[in-house]
Amino acid sequence: MIRKIILTKPQTIQKTASFYSEALNEAQMEVVTKADGAALVLAGAGSGKTRTLVYRLLFLLDRGVRPENIMLVTFTNKAAHEMRHRAEKHLNQDIQNLWCGTFHHMGHRILRMYAKEAGLNPQFVIMDQDDSRRVIKQCLSSMKTHSSRVKFPQASVIQKIISLAVNTRKSIESIVLEQYDYFIPFIDELNQINKEYERRKRESDNLDFDDLIVLWIKLLKECESVREKLTNRFIHCLVDEYQDINELQNEVVELTAKKHGNLLVVGDDAQSIYSFRGAQVKNILKFPDRYPHCKIFRLESNYRSSEEIVSLANRSILNNEQQFRKKLVSLAGSHERPLCVRVRETREQAFFVADQLIELMDQGIALSDIAVLFRARYQAADLEWELSRRQIPYVLRGGVRFFEQAHIKDLCGYLRIIQNPKDAISWDRVLGFYPGIGPKTAHKLHQAYMQFILQGKSPKVLCESQWPPSTLKSAGAKLREFQSIMKGLFNLQEQNTDPESFILYLLDSNFKRMMENRYDNAKDRLDDLLELSRFARHYETVGLLLNDISLKENFKGESFDGSESSERPEQLILSTIHQAKGLEWKAVFILGLAEGQFPHHMTANNPEATEEERRLFYVAVTRAKQKLYLMHPLTRYDRQAGTVIMRTSPFIKELPEESYELAEAMTEDQFDLQEEDTIFLT
């Protein structure tokens, strides 16, 4: 027998020391070259955190670490793409086998590799949040044990509670006690619903988002062979946005990094804004306690924002108790003071922004270099209307996600039935399209079908006259079109056709007419579906396509081929602050800096929640490079109460007056009545 020896190919061309020192400052250089073992990087806003991580990655590769031995966890797919793309650009070649993505992505990848060990049916399909909500709703109606006298929580609230319990590794009871005390009487029922929810998920071979991580942890804990493979594999673990990590994710990180102990976490405690998903600032604050020998690095030079903007941000965050004290120093030079603009009402807020956009563009700032940020989606409504009226192009980030739109899910329903006959939610959805069939009948039809499958019949029995059985014949007559569509899909499946053809087939079948009947803007929606078919080209199987669709976070109007980092189209960005994390613009408007809007009224009287709101404000402010507008509408319109007066946001009031300039904007007729020194606007 001849011994086989595997040679390691050199992965990259060796970079010289100057390659790093030219691109990085001293502090960043330290991180890149010395962050072995446990390391915490406290990276302030605009301090070149992404750049540092990319160079750390290059450095590791340079040192001969193989890409498959590195795990780089990011918060969004977009961030993952961005980093990979930048690293590949430096190397001038693709980095094969690097594990770079979100927690959910990696969980998915691992569960696919080890489906058998995890006790999963390999054809499992991932549900999104809306699917979870629907399943819970079904659980609710099937149990209907709750008394209708007191209002029982809605499906979406139950979903939130269950998910929060999973992500914080607490019981439902303690979540309810801590955050939903008005549901205390329902704790038993909630536990029951949770049980039923779990049962249904398992029965239909569906995994929800949280399962991707829960089962990954389970695999690491309970399956020794897999644990060995996975912990040996990841010699270096790098975690981005560590301040937003929750207990569940933390556990997966610790288990994975335990063996080699090379755990580099990067984050900014001042930017922790995801507590509603179970994230806790304390994770980053306590990191040095958990790893007593860890190295701590600080990146406190800000290359993004002007001195005035950084100063305002620093002043603001000083009001928070829970934090690592650090001071961000601006290296971007002096510009002008942020402008706090008072307007009479929310519509005038939109007028001001629109007017000012024109002004900024006259000054040579590109529309794509400007963003409007807000706390909650509805705050953008007036502005959207005004922008459309003036024909200013914009994209709204934070609306419905592209892949969560009803028509996309309608089409995927058919594909999911083919992929996984047990998928109860999809059956419910698809059969509901046909007149005369509602949830009850759909359920029975699905049950009847599963009976056939269990008897060993081929899935194609669906298209034959044996199905549905005679007890359901009256419903069966309404399903001719359904059966003919399914027949076509089964045929494609037998021919092993690519996913794109599946979609094109559906768009050519009577599915198209159904869409036209169902939606008044069917044309747009069918265009979206055509777009989906193009997206599907990148996938080999329908199963892989479906699971990626569930995990994609792209919004309507964004491209989703992964090439987004190159050049931005010439349009204004409207975004929630949460969605704006990690991004930057020359000019930024923040809407609704009024009491009740920002900080959000739900957080009043809760000091911890108010601190998180302040961190959110901090994130918003530090997105701006040169110009920052803090908008304060004095009134808002409420359906019941009519016009409501709003006071200045405490986040503005607590700032020293010299940190911003105050302006008042009004329309021409109002201006005539005033003589004070104000900004003139039409």
Next chain:
DNA sequence: GAAAAATGGATTTTT
């Protein structure tokens, strides 16, 4: 008994 139509109510942030 189940589906369709009509009415009433409410809205933070997201992988």
Next chain:
DNA sequence: TCCATTTTTC
């Protein structure tokens, strides 16, 4: 504007 519950129809 969209969603959930109630009322009406088959």
